[in-house]
Amino acid sequence: MPLVEISNLTVAFSGTRVLHGIDLSIEKGEAVGLVGESGCGKSVTWLAALGLLPGKATISGDVCIGDQQLVGASRTTLEGVRGGRIAMIFQDPSSSLNPVIRAGRQIAEAVELHRGLTGKAARDETIRLMELVGIPDAPRRFDNFPHEFSGGQNQRLMIAMALAGNPDLLVADEPTTALDATIQAQILDLLISIRAETGMAIVFISHDLGAVSQICERVNVMYAGRIVEQCSTEALFQSPRHPYTRGLFDAIAQIDGGRERLVPIPGTVPQPGRLPGGCAFAPRCTHASELCHNTIPQLVGDRDRRATACFHPIGMSGANLRVVSSVQGATVA
Template structure:
């Protein structure tokens, strides 16, 4: 395997909340190789977005970030702001969840796109305008020259998302972080945006991180999947292995909640309870209060990360066999919380 493009080691993020510290991300170890597509899934509040906002130095000053984030040989945690400014947009770009809140409403689309080209590639004048037109064509926006004169409020959500992708690609990044890029878009536009990200990755060779709570979207668009729960990484595997033979009870629960399009109808399994608050997480496995097969040690001993296959790691005390789901048990009730 090639050396990782970006490597996270022991990344932690703490926020102060009413005089107490809340840990939103707790010891995340993760790598992404050049040209690879990595999906990160989990319920809301799992720490998916915070992990990459912390890696890029985009969290507020009150956040305490520790650990290591290395872009090839360059450390990004604790470096001066000017170093991060050279990385953001040029080496690593990010597409945020809500494009309408990220685009400046008082500036035209063309002005914002040209500004990105000036900052990241030093283009000015006619050269910048020509490249802006090319980028809008690349992301599938018709009548690009006219659209350069539009304000964000004149565009639909899907077009604004395409503009955000064009701005992210303006710096020709090595890694694109797409944070819920299809939120609030209808199914047809979602498919178009995802196809655009896939074709761009193939054409440019950039790596892609797709953050989503939609397992179907992730399954069709990534090579490898990382599952997060309550700030921790609980399972990591190639996409085919994870969706075909998930080993962690939480991952199995997410998959059991998905309807099947083939075979006999079956009752969907719902994971009881909610993700714990960052300031009130269990001492052991954070999923134990909701797990149907939790044992006494799960409540007070943090589980180890075990290798259960090729590049397949699950953080669980139990050795769940491939092809077996704990949510298929009739007695699957959260007994560990009692």
């Protein structure tokens, strides 16, 4: 049984749907990447799963951790899962830490809540977590305020807070975006080492394919509220099949390359309330046919344990795929 199973998850804000049936499973101890442009639904997927979206959001589908259903669960149930079984860290630690409460006290609060420790035991565990994530001279810096730490150290503090409940799954929502390249590498190394030490699973949300390649075994590529490609990280980098994924790779500058112009993806991401009738990527795709403009391709797996939501995947014959249209209810061979 997967650690977390998400099935047909949909989210709408004020009647406008932004997620269109997300299916995603996370196994115990694995690292899974979720990549795509800003606004594609990466973060919303996990905010919805943990019940962290505002009241105007309408959520349907299933999110199960073991036998426990999270969609529609009570506040008490969700609070028992958040931080305890599933923890989440965000891309801007400065907005997540309270600037007027000492950093160690904020981590200790999480330790007290999820571990039941108090007093000296809670302080000692907090210092251990601070040392685990690489905060130097942790006993002395326990009483420092967040502004007395660097940006990278604040992110380490957020990771320490997330680890306070010994979670089975850590959701890292673009944790390196606001950091310089050197600190980014240190945070990635930290996540890799913590995963190896604790055995927890990681969902790594990012638009940085390079970072995803360092930390994840599997990748899910999202576009306009749908997953359009699923496969191993190695397979994705060797032969991306969805035209959108191919476009992401073509837009990356090659360090050892010449001075050739980058190849951008033409057009812009459609607004959630103005999606085209067929494939959302069709207006920007050089491979699109009439079928693509009129029918939504479904995410279909193959013998290579890869799944692609495309009628004309790169490097494959469209005639070899069976794709079910959610619009017309037809099967296209």
